Amino acid sequence: xxxxxxxxxxxxxxxxxxxxxxxxxxxxxxxxxxxxxxxxxxxxxxxxxxxxxxxxxxxxxxxxxxxxxxxxxxxxxxxxxxxxxxxxxxxxxxxxxxxxxxxxxxxxxxxxxxxxxxxxxxxxxxxxxxxxxxxxxxxxxxxxxxxxxxxxxxxxxxxxxxxxxxxxxxxxxxxxxxxxxxxxxxxxxxxxxxxxxxxxxxxxxxxxxxxxxxxxxxxxxxxxxxxxxxxxxxxxxxxxxxxxxxxxxxxxxxxxxxxxxxxxxxxxxxxxxxxxxxxxxxxxxxxxxxxxxxxxxxxxxxxxxxxxxxxxxxxxxxxxxxxxxxxxxxxxxxxxxxx
Numbered sequence: 001x002x003x004x005x006x007x008x009x010x011x012x013x014x015x016x017x018x019x020x021x022x023x024x025x026x027x028x029x030x031x032x033x034x035x036x037x038x039x040x041x042x043x044x045x046x047x048x049x050x051x052x053x054x055x056x057x058x059x060x061x062x063x064x065x066x067x068x069x070x071x072x073x074x075x076x077x078x079x080x081x082x083x084x085x086x087x088x089x090x091x092x093x094x095x096x097x098x099x100x101x102x103x104x105x106x107x108x109x110x111x112x113x114x115x116x117x118x119x120x121x122x123x124x125x126x127x128x129x130x131x132x133x134x135x136x137x138x139x140x141x142x143x144x145x146x147x148x149x150x151x152x153x154x155x156x157x158x159x160x161x162x163x164x165x166x167x168x169x170x171x172x173x174x175x176x177x178x179x180x181x182x183x184x185x186x187x188x189x190x191x192x193x194x195x196x197x198x199x200x201x202x203x204x205x206x207x208x209x210x211x212x213x214x215x216x217x218x219x220x221x222x223x224x225x226x227x228x229x230x231x232x233x234x235x236x237x238x239x240x241x242x243x244x245x246x247x248x249x250x251x252x253x254x255x256x257x258x259x260x261x262x263x264x265x266x267x268x269x270x271x272x273x274x275x276x277x278x279x280x281x282x283x284x285x286x287x288x289x290x291x292x293x294x295x296x297x298x299x300x301x302x303x304x305x306x307x308x309x310x311x312x313x314x315x316x317x318x319x320x321x322x323x324x325x326x327x328x329x330x331x332x333x334x335x336x337x338x339x
Contacts, residue, residue: 010063094158128164235326236322
């Protein structure tokens with residue numbers, strides 16, 4: 001289809017209670033700059049039920065317009081209801097591009113919408129820009145198993161659609177409400193929704209690893225040597241109030257569960273502080289944590305690629321450095337130190 005406007009859309013995924021998931025609000029940050037380059041408005045699209053909180057959040061975090069579809073059939077995500085609603089909106093308004101968070105739901109919705117609209121989709125993007133020569137969105141994502149970064153253009157079809165990993169971008173500071181709110185009465189008949197949510201099973205609290213919203217992450221890689229190598233990492237994380245992360249090598253070796261994995265095949269994170277211990281810095285891992293505010297690398301190899309992006313680097317044995325660092329932090333906080 002042809003674009004009717006130069007507007008850029010950001011799909012704001014909602015929770016069951018109608019609040020906005022962070023990834024949609026994060027995408028409003030690059031969306032603002034990209035919409036300006038395209039000469040259009042930044043439009044947030046909110047689909048859900050009792051969505052006032054999500055509407056307010058989208059307006060506060062930079063949207064020029066908020067298009068709202070609210071109804072009981074959207075309380076919980078279903079492929080049919082959401083795909084029908086989003087495709088109908090796109091056909092009505094004709095945006096030139098659309099950003100969707102690469103959550104479980106976003107990875108399901110994006111390809112379905114792209115297929116119905118007969119356009120392309122670039123999945124799992126880690127960087128976004130506007131190509132100066134063509135004016136198309138430049139979608140950057142890891143390719144060939146994460147061994148290189150590819151930039152992809154979609155010059156012939158509209159809208160241009162891409163899914164972007166949570167944690168790649170940061171939410172802007174909230175501002176006073178100023179967005180235009182557009183409410184669309186769009187209901188999907190029950191017979192067109194082929195799936196039904198029967199029960200929500202909450203994961204056991206001990207198994208939850210919230211890397212994406214963590215402010216401090218201490219991660220271990222192949223250099224920890226085994227599962228016992230995560231003990232000093234866990235000790236440091238405890239005194240810092242941090243979350244424990246890991247590289248793919250450590251996870252593949254069975255030293256720590258996959259829920260801790262940071263990188264292309266794990267979680268994309270952007271904490272205030274990221275401490276990489278025994279991690280060489282393969283591109284797959286860097287793709288998942290390079291947007292951290294401050295990166296500290298600890299590695300015995302002075303030529304490890306991780307030092308190229310680290311703000312602070314320590315060359316040495318992590319099994320000597322981490323206990324010493326943990327003790328110094330305890331001492332500074334008056335907690336006493338280990339012998």
